Amino acid sequence: MKKQLIQRDISWLSFNGRVLQEANDASVPLKERIRFLGIFSNNTDEFFRVRVATLKRMVEYADKRRKLNMHMEEDPQSIIDQIQTIVLKQQNEFNRIWEGILKELKKEKIFLVTEKQLSKEQKHFVRHFFDEKVRSNIIPLMIESLPQLPYLRDKSIYLGVVMRKKNSAYDQKYALIEVPSKDLGRFVQLPAKSGESHIILLEDVIRYNLPEIFTYFDYDYFDAHVFKVTKDAEIDIDNDVSTTFVEKIEKGLKNRRKGKPVRFVYDKEMDAGLLEYLIRRLNLNRKSNIIPGGRIHNFRHFMDFPDVFNSKNTRREAFTHPAFQSSIRVTDVVLKKDVMLHFPYHSFHALIDLLREAAMDPDVQSIKITAYRLASNSKVINALINAARNGKEVIVMLELKARFDEEANLEWKKILEEEGVKVLLGVPKMKVHAKLCIIKKRKGTKTVQYGFVSTGNLNEKTANVYGDHCLLTANRMIMADINRIFHYLENWKTASTKLNQCKTLMVCPNSMRRELDLLINKEIKAAKTGKPAAITLKLNSISDARLIEKLYVAAAAGVEIQMVVRGIFCAVIDHKKFRHPIKAVSIVDEYLEHARLLIFHNGGKEKIFISSADWMVRNLDHRIEAAVPVNDPDIRNELKDIIHIQLRDNVKARVLDKELSNNYVPSAGKKKIRSQIETYHYLNRKNIVNIEASRH
Structure with missing residues (x-):
């Protein structure tokens, strides 16, 4: 069968389109x-x-390879061009949605006001707020007089300021001001009439006070527009043998600040001269990627x-698992x-309590996590930390390479080690x-040993x-x-065979790929002999070409394949050689679907696993991951019930087709099933039954 795959980055943009929906x-x-607009924006920034950034590095590498007549499977520049087209369309849709939301905010008497819409009382408030809170947090930079542009932070927004005399276009200056939203927050609530909420953005507070900031120059015309720069976030870990791994991460974080710009987003109303100067x-x-946008960025x-909304919070409260009530x-x-906890329906407190109890239990000798x-x-x-203070041996495998959490985890390392906790820093290149x-x-x-294996x-x-x-289990195996x-993890230099045992x-990277192959092969063999054969998967992403090809072979053999995949989906669900089309949906709703579940029919003796690993090359070949079999009959039935609720979702489920259409699953003439609400009710019913049973 001819290899058919959807390019992973284009597929990811389709997922972000579902967030926009x-x-x-x-x-x-x-x-x-x-x-959701905030999530979409944050997702795009990280993308x-x-x-x-990776594709841009590949373009540079591709130029070198072409000179050497070396073949590359995909043209990275072509992918970047496609990304640019899609992102611009999504940005236009984003702006349209935001304009509609602004109208709805006004209906609820919530007003996002600019510096030009302030009442007399609000003007006084904004001047006072600026003097008290903002002034000491900003450093205006007169950029024309600087030999090079100052370092621009990746996650910050900047005001590009043009100032001049109204009666002269020649005597003008440019300045930059970083908006200190990290220290002060982005939103300032203003005095307003009873029943109304008026909010101004921090950059507009600064805009209003520009004459005050630049009073020295005696200008009477100021124009300021927001822009931001997104930079390459890759951490290059050097090979200097004289430095420790922690020093390499710290050096990499510093170098990340110097990362090349990969996107420049600006207010399309920005002064043309300043825009050209910045570029x-x-x-x-x-x-x-130079992207014109609206007035607001980040x-x-x-x-x-x-939280100024009249409507009450509709989010359902997590409840204690029946086993612990x-x-x-x-x-x-x-x-x-x-016991299987299903977050966010079940309370996370059970996990905290398990660790707290271990910290206080005089019989507990060690905790490894x-x-x-x-x-x-x-x-x-x-x-x-409490466990370590109580004399337990505590070992924490802290992943310093968790992207965008590197600094936080470095800080946790110091705190833990000061308390006597042994911190493991992982395995090189893994x-x-x-x-x-x-x-x-x-x-x-x-x-006695007990603990847990989680997907999150x-x-x-x-x-x-x-x-x-x-x-949560005490299963000996x-x-x-x-x-x-x-x-x-404690002895990776000398204990390389332990994962094989x-x-x-x-376990990735040792056995999971091989085991998955065997499990799929067993379904293929069953289908070819006319026996029932089925695979049900729930994943965040599936892009591994080898496993996708294996699923294609299974579909062609007659294996019934159903998938719930939230994000990247590189498989094609329909092909003339498939005896059954692959059913694949993505659910984007109030909660982020993060669990991974694998179910194989296995000749009627189903094999069910939960896993930390997605079906991606990075997970299967370059990470330590674990999938655990679920053996308890009640938990197995519970997991199957939940995945079947999700496969019947016709409110928040979208079909994952090769056109990347993001069409909702048809619901005409059917009972509406919104799986996250149905799952909550399903688990809560079990909860209520348990409470009533305990009363009798």
Whole structure:
């Protein structure tokens, strides 16, 4: 069968288009629609920092390769050109949606006012606010007199200022002001009539006070427009053997500041002379992503838009898992039976409690855990520090290469080590992405082990909005494999065979790809002999060409394949050689679908796994990942029920077709099923049944 794949970056832009659809959905509460615009903006920024920056480096590399007559499969410049076209269309759609939201805000008597729309009282407030809070946080730069343009921060916005005398176009100057939103926030609430909310953006506070800032020059005309620069976020880790890994990461973070600009976004009303000057000084050219936009940039701040809305918060409260409602200690339950937490429906507190109990339990000897992205005020870390203070051996595998969390994790490293926690820093050229924990305690003469395997980060903040599965277990086979993984992480130079010895967990980069091949092959063999054969997958992304080709062979053989994939989807779902089209949908809704679930029919003896790994080359070949089999019958049925609810979603599910149309799954004449709400009710019903049973 001819190889057919959708280019991964184009597929990712299609996913971001689905985020934009949520911002456009009138049934979504207004506050959430604004938040989705913020998510879309933040996603786009990171896409340019990482993917477009990589493609630009590939263009430079391709030029060198062409000189040497070396073949490249994809033309990176062609992909960049496609990206530019799509991003401009999405930006136009973004602007259209924002204009509509502004009208709806006015209906709710919420007004986003500019410096030109202030009342007398508000003008006084803005002058006072500027003097008290803003003035000391800004340093205006007269850029024409500087030999080179100053360092521009990647995540900041800048006001480009033009000033002159009204009666002379010749005597003018340019200046830059960084908007200090990191220190002061982006939104300032103004005095307003009762029942109304008036909000001004921080850059407009600065605009209003420009004559005050530049009073020295005696100009009477000021024009200021926002722009931002997105830079290459790649960290180059040098090969200097005299530096430690931590020093290399720290040096890489400093060098990231010098990253090349990969996108320049500006207010299309900006003075033409200043725009040309900035483009020239930033060494941008026609191949650079120079994107004209509206008055407002860095919309990611709008994820934190002030809560001035009349409508109540519709978000459903997380509840305690039924297994823990009548028990004093989480640990006692986990030692008796497996428990599956489904975030954000189930409360994350059970996981924190498990660690807190271990920290206080005099019989607990050690806690070993992996950490990738942590909350800013992490209760997980607090529990681990308490354990170390209570004399436990605590080992934390802290991934310093977690993109955009490098600085935070460096800080956590210092805090943990000061408290006596042993911090592991991973394996060279490999990220540790598995979500694992193992706790050891002495019970009489026996050593008991328990812990968890999760699909999501140990982050109590994101656990409120990320859909994930977490298996709490004392299964001996699972614990033995987690021990092997930690043995490898602690001694990777000498214990390279430990990952190969895992018997229950599928582990990357050693066994998972091979095991997945075998599982798919078994379904293909069954289908070819006329027996039932099925594969059901839930992933964040699927772009690995080898596994996609394997799925194509399975579909051609007659294996029924169903997939829920949130983000990148490089497979083509329909081909004339497929006996059944692949069913593939993406669900974008209130919660971020982050869980990974794999179900193989396996001749009627289904094999079910939850996993930290997506089906991407980076996960399968360049990360430490773990997939754990689910053996408890009730949990297996629960996982199947949840995935079947998602496969029936006809409100927030989009069909993943090769046209990247993002068409919603048809719902005409059918009962409306919005899977995240249905899943909440499904799990809550089980919760209520358990409460009633405990009363009797």
